[in-house]
Amino acid sequence: MIKAGLLGPFALQNLVSFENTLQKGKDGTVEEPKRSLTVVRETDVIVCGGGPAGFAAALAAARSGAKTTLIELHGCLGGIWTAGLLSNIIDHENKNGIMKELEYRLDKSDAQFTARKYDAEQMKWILEEMCKEAGVEVRLHTRVTAAYQDKNKKIDFITTESFSGREAWKAKVFIDATGNGDLAARAGCSFDLGEPETGRVQPMSLMVILSGLKEADLVKEGFILGLGKDGSPTTEGKKKLHAEILKIGFDTSYSMPSFFTIRPDSIALMMNHQYGVSALDSDAISKATIEARNEINKVISGLRATGGIWSNVRIVTSAAQIGIREGRRIHGHYMLTKEDLLNGAQFPDGVCNVKFSVDVHALTKVEGGGYSNSGVKMEPYQIPLRSLIAKDVNNLMMAGRCISGDFYAHASYRVTGNAVPMGEAAGKVAAKASLSNRVPSAVNWSEIS
Numbered sequence: 001m002i003k004a005g006l007l008g009p010f011a012l013q014n015l016v017s018f019e020n021t022l023q024k025g026k027d028g029t030v031e032e033p034k035r036s037l038t039v040v041r042e043t044d045v046i047v048c049g050g051g052p053a054g055f056a057a058a059l060a061a062a063r064s065g066a067k068t069t070l071i072e073l074h075g076c077l078g079g080i081w082t083a084g085l086l087s088n089i090i091d092h093e094n095k096n097g098i099m100k101e102l103e104y105r106l107d108k109s110d111a112q113f114t115a116r117k118y119d120a121e122q123m124k125w126i127l128e129e130m131c132k133e134a135g136v137e138v139r140l141h142t143r144v145t146a147a148y149q150d151k152n153k154k155i156d157f158i159t160t161e162s163f164s165g166r167e168a169w170k171a172k173v174f175i176d177a178t179g180n181g182d183l184a185a186r187a188g189c190s191f192d193l194g195e196p197e198t199g200r201v202q203p204m205s206l207m208v209i210l211s212g213l214k215e216a217d218l219v220k221e222g223f224i225l226g227l228g229k230d231g232s233p234t235t236e237g238k239k240k241l242h243a244e245i246l247k248i249g250f251d252t253s254y255s256m257p258s259f260f261t262i263r264p265d266s267i268a269l270m271m272n273h274q275y276g277v278s279a280l281d282s283d284a285i286s287k288a289t290i291e292a293r294n295e296i297n298k299v300i301s302g303l304r305a306t307g308g309i310w311s312n313v314r315i316v317t318s319a320a321q322i323g324i325r326e327g328r329r330i331h332g333h334y335m336l337t338k339e340d341l342l343n344g345a346q347f348p349d350g351v352c353n354v355k356f357s358v359d360v361h362a363l364t365k366v367e368g369g370g371y372s373n374s375g376v377k378m379e380p381y382q383i384p385l386r387s388l389i390a391k392d393v394n395n396l397m398m399a400g401r402c403i404s405g406d407f408y409a410h411a412s413y414r415v416t417g418n419a420v421p422m423g424e425a426a427g428k429v430a431a432k433a434s435l436s437n438r439v440p441s442a443v444n445w446s447e448i449s
């Protein structure tokens with residue numbers, strides 16, 4: 001039995017009773033003892049994951065009048081935007097609502113030069129301010145670990161682990177915005193992962209921020225050549241940078257290394273691919289993170305040694321979280337497919353208009369190490385609300401990259417300019433459902449839009 005005195009007076013505050021001896025189970029497993037947990041909150045809507053989708057979901061739910069809690073694993077909101085150090089919002093141009101409001105706040109606050117790029121520190125602050133203004137209760141540093149259903153196939157309680165130990169939370173409606181579909185999987189939802197034929201997944205990339213470079217020099221030397229048709233940096237600049245790195249005796253695992261200017265003297269870099277890493281395997285993600293940091297450090301030191309425009313280049317920081325392109329795709333009431341993209345599908349309950357093309361990063365280095373549309377030429381299409389409602393659990397919605405879609409659809413809708421409107425739609429529907437004691441599938445999109 002753990003003695004409270006050894007751990008400090010507050011260590012066990014959320015555990016009503018606690019035994020710390022493990023029972024030996026079958027096949028070398030161990031069985032945790034039963035625990036009683038304090039229910040720390042009972043609320044209308046709980047959103048798990050505070051990335052682009054979760055932030056928007058919580059904001060929309062709170063603004064719709066629901067008592068809303070947002071639970072986030074990292075010490076800041078923003079997900080890939082902040083803990084992941086991405087600096088580039090794709091497919092935001094055709095969006096209204098929270099996406100447009102956020103662009104306005106970013107522009108106004110000196111966070112960026114255009115609505116597309118941003119400074120991650122400013123982003124953290126703005127997201128927190130917007131949540132505070134809307135009355136969202138934000139819990140950082142907290143990981144959702146389990147979900148328990150009642151007899152009506154509804155999540156009754158979830159549990160979390162944090163500095164406060166293990167806690168239980170209750171809500172009428174839950175939204176999974178964890179990117180990897182952690183909450184839905186814990187609740188017992190079915191899901192898909194990876195390419196249909198092989199299960200292979202898109203590679204992971206670790207973003208870094210560089211100092212000691214001048215945007216003007218990078219443009220002059222052709223390493224940044226403006227933005228292409230889809231708004232991403234042009235491939236010519238990426239090829240030139242790859243060739244420059246090859247000259248110093250390294251090959252990058254990503255053959256399209258890309259600079260993104262944040263400020264004239266602050267540049268984000270994406271230059272690695274970690275292939276074949278499952279978003280559900282912590283050992284593999286740890287190894288991938290360490291390998292990625294090693295590769296990037298070697299290349300940056302190598303470039304610095306060549307002098308010229310590289311003389312002062314330094315890595316200011318690498319992302320706290322390696323960028324995970326794909327995790328679980330939770331089964332919903334509708335699964336978006338490649339055919340929907342080819343046909344430019346429109347739906348009566350369409351909640352988000354997508355224009356971004358299919359973007360599959362090479363699944364192995366031998367497949368080129370870059371990215372392509374895998375032969376799927378999409379037409380602008382919509383995401384239906386039904387893809388945001390879990391099939392197997394009645395009071396659960398999804399938003400962001402874990403919604404219901406196939407491998408190719410995911411490779412298009414996953415970008416953050418779509419995650420935000422998905423979150424906004426889920427938040428509004430969750431609020432309406434919880435305040436009218438219904439399940440999300442009973443809410444008609446015409447009641448919201």
Ligand SMILES: Cc1cc2nc3c(=O)[nH]c(=O)nc-3n(C[C@H](O)[C@H](O)[C@H](O)COP(=O)(O)OP(=O)(O)OC[C@H]3O[C@@H](n4cnc5c(N)ncnc54)[C@H](O)[C@@H]3O)c2cc1C
Pocket residue numbers: 048049050051052053054071072073074077078079080081083086088089090091142143144145177178179180182183204205206270322323324325399400401402414415416417419
């Ligand atoms: C390297 C890389 C480059 C990309 N480039 C671009 C780009 O240029 N532009 C663009 O728009 N998109 C880009 N994308 C795609 C885009 O970033 C993602 O698909 C996007 O993050 C989706 O948002 P999300 O909110 O669903 O997920 P995430 O941003 O992953 O957010 C999920 C959040 O949930 C939290 N979380 C996870 N598990 C738990 C848990 N169990 N309990 C509590 N919290 C949890 C995480 O900490 C995180 O904050 C890129 C992705 C990667 C990986």
